[in-house]
Amino acid sequence: MNVSQRIIAVQSPIIPTVADLIRANPGTISLGLGMVYYGPPREALERVIGFDQHKYGPVYGTLELLDTIASKLRSENGIDVSKELRVVVTAGGNMAFVNALLAIADPGDEIILNGPYYFNHEMAVRMANCRPVIVPTDELYQLQPALISEAITPRTRAVVTISPNNPTGAVYPEADLREVNELCRARRIYHISDEAYEYFTYGGARHFSPGSLGGEHTISLFSLSKAYGFASWRIGYMTIAESLFESIKKIQDTILICPSLISQVAAVGAMNAGRAYCMDHLRTLSEMRESVREALEGVGDFCVVPPTDGTFYYLIKLDTDMHPLCLVERLVREYGVAAIPGNAFGMEGCSLRVSYGALNKETADEGMHRLVQGVRRILRRPGRFCHGIRRQPPLALPNGKTRG
Amino acid sequence: MNVSQRIIAVQSPIIPTVADLIRANPGTISLGLGMVYYGPPREALERVIGFDQHKYGPVYGTLELLDTIASKLRSENGIDVSKELRVVVTAGGNMAFVNALLAIADPGDEIILNGPYYFNHEMAVRMANCRPVIVPTDELYQLQPALISEAITPRTRAVVTISPNNPTGAVYPEADLREVNELCRARRIYHISDEAYEYFTYGGARHFSPGSLGGEHTISLFSLSKAYGFASWRIGYMTIAESLFESIKKIQDTILICPSLISQVAAVGAMNAGRAYCMDHLRTLSEMRESVREALEGVGDFCVVPPTDGTFYYLIKLDTDMHPLCLVERLVREYGVAAIPGNAFGMEGCSLRVSYGALNKETADEGMHRLVQGVRRILRRPGRFCHGIRRQPPLALPNGKTRG
Numbered sequence: 001m002n003v004s005q006r007i008i009a010v011q012s013p014i015i016p017t018v019a020d021l022i023r024a025n026p027g028t029i030s031l032g033l034g035m036v037y038y039g040p041p042r043e044a045l046e047r048v049i050g051f052d053q054h055k056y057g058p059v060y061g062t063l064e065l066l067d068t069i070a071s072k073l074r075s076e077n078g079i080d081v082s083k084e085l086r087v088v089v090t091a092g093g094n095m096a097f098v099n100a101l102l103a104i105a106d107p108g109d110e111i112i113l114n115g116p117y118y119f120n121h122e123m124a125v126r127m128a129n130c131r132p133v134i135v136p137t138d139e140l141y142q143l144q145p146a147l148i149s150e151a152i153t154p155r156t157r158a159v160v161t162i163s164p165n166n167p168t169g170a171v172y173p174e175a176d177l178r179e180v181n182e183l184c185r186a187r188r189i190y191h192i193s194d195e196a197y198e199y200f201t202y203g204g205a206r207h208f209s210p211g212s213l214g215g216e217h218t219i220s221l222f223s224l225s226k227a228y229g230f231a232s233w234r235i236g237y238m239t240i241a242e243s244l245f246e247s248i249k250k251i252q253d254t255i256l257i258c259p260s261l262i263s264q265v266a267a268v269g270a271m272n273a274g275r276a277y278c279m280d281h282l283r284t285l286s287e288m289r290e291s292v293r294e295a296l297e298g299v300g301d302f303c304v305v306p307p308t309d310g311t312f313y314y315l316i317k318l319d320t321d322m323h324p325l326c327l328v329e330r331l332v333r334e335y336g337v338a339a340i341p342g343n344a345f346g347m348e349g350c351s352l353r354v355s356y357g358a359l360n361k362e363t364a365d366e367g368m369h370r371l372v373q374g375v376r377r378i379l380r381r382p383g384r385f386c387h388g389i390r391r392q393p394p395l396a397l398p399n400g401k402t403r404g
Numbered sequence: 405m406n407v408s409q410r411i412i413a414v415q416s417p418i419i420p421t422v423a424d425l426i427r428a429n430p431g432t433i434s435l436g437l438g439m440v441y442y443g444p445p446r447e448a449l450e451r452v453i454g455f456d457q458h459k460y461g462p463v464y465g466t467l468e469l470l471d472t473i474a475s476k477l478r479s480e481n482g483i484d485v486s487k488e489l490r491v492v493v494t495a496g497g498n499m500a501f502v503n504a505l506l507a508i509a510d511p512g513d514e515i516i517l518n519g520p521y522y523f524n525h526e527m528a529v530r531m532a533n534c535r536p537v538i539v540p541t542d543e544l545y546q547l548q549p550a551l552i553s554e555a556i557t558p559r560t561r562a563v564v565t566i567s568p569n570n571p572t573g574a575v576y577p578e579a580d581l582r583e584v585n586e587l588c589r590a591r592r593i594y595h596i597s598d599e600a601y602e603y604f605t606y607g608g609a610r611h612f613s614p615g616s617l618g619g620e621h622t623i624s625l626f627s628l629s630k631a632y633g634f635a636s637w638r639i640g641y642m643t644i645a646e647s648l649f650e651s652i653k654k655i656q657d658t659i660l661i662c663p664s665l666i667s668q669v670a671a672v673g674a675m676n677a678g679r680a681y682c683m684d685h686l687r688t689l690s691e692m693r694e695s696v697r698e699a700l701e702g703v704g705d706f707c708v709v710p711p712t713d714g715t716f717y718y719l720i721k722l723d724t725d726m727h728p729l730c731l732v733e734r735l736v737r738e739y740g741v742a743a744i745p746g747n748a749f750g751m752e753g754c755s756l757r758v759s760y761g762a763l764n765k766e767t768a769d770e771g772m773h774r775l776v777q778g779v780r781r782i783l784r785r786p787g788r789f790c791h792g793i794r795r796q797p798p799l800a801l802p803n804g805k806t807r808g
Binding site for chain 1: 405406407408409410411414415416417419420423437439443444449452453455456457458459460461462463495496498499502506507508509510511513524527528531533561592594620621633634635636637638645647648650651653654655657658659660661662663664665666667762
């Protein structure tokens with residue numbers, strides 16, 4: 001029995017792969033999780049007591065949650081939800097991206113991702129039979145608008161930006177996002193702006209929403225998963241032009257019917273607690289961030305840690321020929337610590353995404369100790385064998401195009 | 405800005421369209437809802453008290469729910485979940501269908517649906533750039549295996565059966581399902597068996613699960629939405645061959661990451677209450693079914709009601725040239741009652757899906773009174789105008805193929 005070609009072209013999800021490794025090696029500390037250490041605010045959990053809405057809700061979300069989102073978008077993002085712009089609640093940010101993609105692109109169309117990319121974006125593009133075109137970011141993981149412009153062809157349907165960025169932590173300056181957005185407007189393609197980590201900026205970095213610039217060409221994606229410790233509840237949302245609303249309704253009706261109502265009820269509570277809830281936790285994350293950075297300096301010369309100002313990730317580059325998944329496998333087996341291999345994000349060479357968001361301070365410190373010790377020892381005595389893991393060649397080529 | 409061609413090819417979801425009509429006409433009784441009148445069992449609601457699992461869960465569902473499902477499949481469906489067969493929890497039955505489709509079919513491939521079809525299946529097939537091939541059922545809405553066999557081409561990837569059937573209520577005999585399943589096995593294509601309404605049979609009708617026949621070519625889809633009054637919680641599940649497991653994980657990771665954990669926790673409670681919970685309510689539905697049938701006899705000669713033994717639908721055929729959506733619009737505006745126009749299911753001519761599942765006895769009786777009165781009066785004096793609704797041509801052709 002055959003498996004579809006489109007799914008063969010999609011990389012295996014890396015998170016479950018690493019999770020399997022961790023499960024097989026109890027006691028492993030995971031620096032791989034794309035989650036925060038805290039759960040939802042009290043306001044969210046209290047609202048679901050006595051929940052009694054068991055029938056299907058509207059495809060696009062409950063009016064109560066839509067109103068809550070519209071207020072937040074207006075006051076925090078400068079996005080005016082009026083007749084020309086619609087909000088659609090989704091079962092998480094990934095679904096919002098899939099919705100957008102299916103609504104705007106046909107098989108063979110091209111979607112520009114900035115590399116390193118978020119793996120689920122690249123997977124979604126291939127799943128939709130579109131072609132991911134990877135434009136590299138610079139040494140500091142910042143956008144290169146000139147390269148983006150060059151990569152646009154008649155088949156290009158959208159440029160995707162993620163700021164603050166997963167996996168790099170980069171926060172894109174307003175000027176760069178404006179430039180990309182204007183480029184998309186001029187070339188009549190969509191700008192898909194993923195803002196799942198909008199609250200996670202440090203120091204002087206400031207989040208900017210391209211949706212605030214107006215125009216029907218911007219699709220903005222948001223998630224409650226990180227800000228409100230809401231990962232398991234599966235609630236995200238998107239803003240789209242009115243002209244896409246009918247299409248998005250078709251897609252979400254077919255895939256989901258509606259986002260889970262108990263999660264939507266809780267989401268209203270979370271958003272009522274609001275940004276301040278996340279800000280309280282951001283102070284803790286900021287401290288962890290500093291100690292993770294200090295620890296990474298202990299790895300030595302063969303480790304480059306580009307400085308970034310957002311999320312709870314560092315994407316570190318290691319000077320070795322070792323495949324990053326082999327390195328992760330050895331780190332787990334021999335040192336009891338896991339990170340995400342950079343090839344999952346289209347990185348060439350050996351790199352690791354190190355996440356400290358899901359851990360308490362003590363565990364993160366111990367995890368970093370293991371990581372630094374492990375990387376130093378393994379890379380000074382690199383092993384010659386890599387058991388049990390099929391090598392995946394890197395997907396991004398230096399010319400900014402992808403294979404195949 | 406463009407909308408994708410694939411989405412233009414997808415029909416607009418009918419349920420929200422009718423819901424809009426109803427909202428604009430307060431007091432309307434809806435005989436259009438594909439839901440039951442009851443909510444989840446106490447066991448489900450009690451389990452979510454103090455829920456505290458806020459991080460992502462496994463892509464394929466929690467071990468606890470998977471175990472619960474495996475026991476149920478073994479004891480009730482005769483499906484043995486062993487190494488060769490996997491269960492994946494989904495955010496509803498629709499998502500299970502989309503997962504299956506993307507995993508087995510490429511653009512241009514054909515999927516055989518039995519007509520009238522479930523609209524979200526047809527929408528999913530088009531969304532995936534595949535071609536729905538509609539094989540008509542007979543006068544009693546029963547399968548025609550010989551026609552299915554004739555419709556198979558080298559591009560065919562699957563035959564989809566739904567039993568008990570939405571929208572017709574037909575329960576397919578074991579012999580017919582065995583024949584279709586054997587046909588699929590012999591032709592090396594998948595048999596996708598949608599069993600969302602497995603508990604909803606009446607009289608002597610008995611549900612049969614083709615998955616019990618073994619073999620990697622059967623994909624079985626299930627849902628908690630109807631049996632446990634679980635529509636808003638979005639939990640379904642699917643059984644697939646081990647050979648499809650990796651593909652399904654890729655797809656669900658990309659679209660959803662994981663089904664909502666609070667819904668999965670509740671689902672375990674619901675399934676512990678078990679089939680008996682649904683059976684208690686089925687007695688009520690059975691009585692309503694009788695009175696709906698009696699009421700429909702009052703419409704007169706120009707109404708054909710094929711007798712069926714399952715679900716909570718009747719798909720009635722009306723002898724008129726009127727477009728069914730125009731009829732529904734007039735029924736809502738003039739008589740305060742709604743049903744689903746049959747063209748959404750690919751029916752030619754004028755037909756209506758009448759659902760009594762979501763209503764209490766009194767409301768259903770009043771709704772049927774309005775429907776019978778409305779249909780009688782409107783069809784004796786058919787209006788010449790249909791305002792505000794764009795006609796959608798029927799999608800199924802008599803030769804069992806679709807347009808385009």
